[in-house]
Amino acid sequence: MNRDRLLRIGGPILLFVLLITAWETGVRVFQIQQMILPRPMQVVDALVAGFANGTFQKHLAVTGKEVLFGYLLGVTLGIAFGAAIALSRTTEVLLYPYLLALQTMPKIALAPLMMIWVGFGIESKILITMIVAIFPVLVNVIVGLRSVEPDRIALIRSLKGGTWPEFVWVRLPSAAPYIFAGMKTAVVLSLLGAIAAEFVGAEAGLGYLMSQLMFRLDTPGVFAILVLLGAIGVLLFLFADWLHRKIVFWDASANERWGK
Amino acid sequence: MPEPVVPPPLAPTVAGAPPGTAPAAPAARPMIDLDHLSVVYRTRASERFVAVADVSLQVREGEFCVIVGPSGCGKSTLLKVLAGLVRADGGRASIRGEAVGAPRDDIGFVFQSATLLPWMTILDNVLLPLKVQRRPDRAAWAERAMALLRTVGLADFARSYPSELSGGMQQRVGMARALVHDPSLLLMDEPFGALDALTRETMNDELQRLWLSRPKTVLFVTHSISEAVFLADRIVVMSARPGRIVADIPVDLPRPRDVATLDSGRFGEYSRQVRTHLYAQETPR
Numbered sequence: 001m002n003r004d005r006l007l008r009i010g011g012p013i014l015l016f017v018l019l020i021t022a023w024e025t026g027v028r029v030f031q032i033q034q035m036i037l038p039r040p041m042q043v044v045d046a047l048v049a050g051f052a053n054g055t056f057q058k059h060l061a062v063t064g065k066e067v068l069f070g071y072l073l074g075v076t077l078g079i080a081f082g083a084a085i086a087l088s089r090t091t092e093v094l095l096y097p098y099l100l101a102l103q104t105m106p107k108i109a110l111a112p113l114m115m116i117w118v119g120f121g122i123e124s125k126i127l128i129t130m131i132v133a134i135f136p137v138l139v140n141v142i143v144g145l146r147s148v149e150p151d152r153i154a155l156i157r158s159l160k161g162g163t164w165p166e167f168v169w170v171r172l173p174s175a176a177p178y179i180f181a182g183m184k185t186a187v188v189l190s191l192l193g194a195i196a197a198e199f200v201g202a203e204a205g206l207g208y209l210m211s212q213l214m215f216r217l218d219t220p221g222v223f224a225i226l227v228l229l230g231a232i233g234v235l236l237f238l239f240a241d242w243l244h245r246k247i248v249f250w251d252a253s254a255n256e257r258w259g260k
Numbered sequence: 261m262p263e264p265v266v267p268p269p270l271a272p273t274v275a276g277a278p279p280g281t282a283p284a285a286p287a288a289r290p291m292i293d294l295d296h297l298s299v300v301y302r303t304r305a306s307e308r309f310v311a312v313a314d315v316s317l318q319v320r321e322g323e324f325c326v327i328v329g330p331s332g333c334g335k336s337t338l339l340k341v342l343a344g345l346v347r348a349d350g351g352r353a354s355i356r357g358e359a360v361g362a363p364r365d366d367i368g369f370v371f372q373s374a375t376l377l378p379w380m381t382i383l384d385n386v387l388l389p390l391k392v393q394r395r396p397d398r399a400a401w402a403e404r405a406m407a408l409l410r411t412v413g414l415a416d417f418a419r420s421y422p423s424e425l426s427g428g429m430q431q432r433v434g435m436a437r438a439l440v441h442d443p444s445l446l447l448m449d450e451p452f453g454a455l456d457a458l459t460r461e462t463m464n465d466e467l468q469r470l471w472l473s474r475p476k477t478v479l480f481v482t483h484s485i486s487e488a489v490f491l492a493d494r495i496v497v498m499s500a501r502p503g504r505i506v507a508d509i510p511v512d513l514p515r516p517r518d519v520a521t522l523d524s525g526r527f528g529e530y531s532r533q534v535r536t537h538l539y540a541q542e543t544p545r
Contacts, residue, residue, distance in 0.1 A: 151375045158343045158369040159441075161392040169392060173379045250378040250423065
């Protein structure tokens with residue numbers, strides 16, 4: 001039991017140390033240019049410097065705002081549209097073909113259009129992030145609201161409960177595990193959406209900063225932002241996962257993955 | 261303990277009343293009246309299969325009526341028709357003289373699986389019917405639910421969640437929930453079918469106690485013969501495909517029935533009688 005725990009925590013750390021060492025020695029032995037592949041320590045230096053002079057904070061705040069607002073809007077709309085489609089045959093027939101078409105198209109490709117419509121500021125990034133975040137939530141809401149145990153529905157109906165009691169007491173909670181699964185996918189996609197939208201054209205943000213550094217061939221800086229983005233992605237996911245386990249506490253599948 | 265169910269004393273006038281003169285006698289009206297009821301299901305391949313064929317059945321107010329039959333004889337469908345969950349394709353189903361076309365608020369339904377909602381505590385699960393029906397007098401709700409939980413011996417689990425309870429305990433919560441809004445009719449669809457034999461006997465005993473303390477009309481579906489004889493005032497035997505009634509057996513065993521009842525000769529006699537009717541239908545094919 002304890003050995004397993006040691007392996008689970010110690011193993012990845014050991015691998016990390018090995019990889020970093022290999023990277024550091026590799027770059028030194030083969031004398032690779034910093035522009036192509038910086039040494040790990042140079043990346044750390046760039047990361048520290050970026051925070052020391054305040055640039056990272058400034059751009060992080062912008063990207064953070066884009067992700068936060070875009071994500072929240074996307075989740076809200078995803079749940080609303082999903083519920084409308086799952087609960088009403090009319091909305092389903094009307095909207096589903098279009099949603100399917102939108103779903104299969106690469107949403108990032110809408111970024112240039114958004115720039116034209118709402119400019120290069122934060123608003124266009126929020127819109128893109130929102131569009132990217134909607135779909136995983138929407139699809140899961142539809143599946144979740146529809147895959148309710150028939151007996152649970154029969155229970156509410158046998159009590160003379162109508163569509164609304166059925167929704168609040170049974171459908172929505174039954175769908176919650178699905179909704180959270182969608183929200184976890186969406187959180188990762190949101191970050192992707194915001195960064196990609198910033199690449200297309202922006203005035204601030206980590207994606208914008210990254211393209212600036214790239215033009216200056218500041219490869220350590222680019223790596224530093226990559227590390228930062230990786231850390232943000234993991235933190236966002238862990239937060240969504242924590243929320244999942246807190247709110248949908250009865251869902252066994254939420255806990256299994258962590259071997260609890 | 262005296263038997264709580266007394267048959268209505270005014271039977272003689274009903275049958276022999278001269279036409280035109282008899283005023284309607286409401287006391288004699290049955291609680292449940294199924295009149296030539298049929299239900300047809302359509303499968304995906306648009307085949308029709310007759311689940312219930314021409315079933316007529318009257319159940320008295322306060323009677324504990326058990327329907328026994330093989331799987332697929334449409335006995336669950338009968339309950340669903342009465343609960344307003346399935347529409348009849350022919351004939352008529354009425355409760356206290358009112359035709360059933362939609363769900364009613366005075367029915368308690370106990371499902372085969374306990375069907376508790378895993379995100380609610382046991383107490384909240386029991387309260388569900390009151391919440392769904394927005395019953396008045398909210399302040400008294402919790403006390404009513406707790407009283408029922410005490411009756412089924414689960415008061416200490418009020419704050420627990422369903423996943424922390426065994427199958428038998430969950431089904432007892434299911435019974436408490438079906439009774440919390442004080443329904444006049446209790447429909448039970450093989451409620452103990454998924455439990456092991458020992459738990460099942462305990463549950464039968466528990467249900468009998470519950471029923472003796474709060475007399476209600478009960479329509480109970482099962483495919484266990486001993487369960488039927490133990491619980492019933494009257495056993496209705498159904499045949500499979502199409503489901504129709506093949507026997508109607510009043511069970512005259514003193515209550516409360518207990519383990520000794522199970523071993524008595526008359527219990528065995530009733531069981532044999534039910535079994536004979538159940539197996540009689542199998543031979544023609």
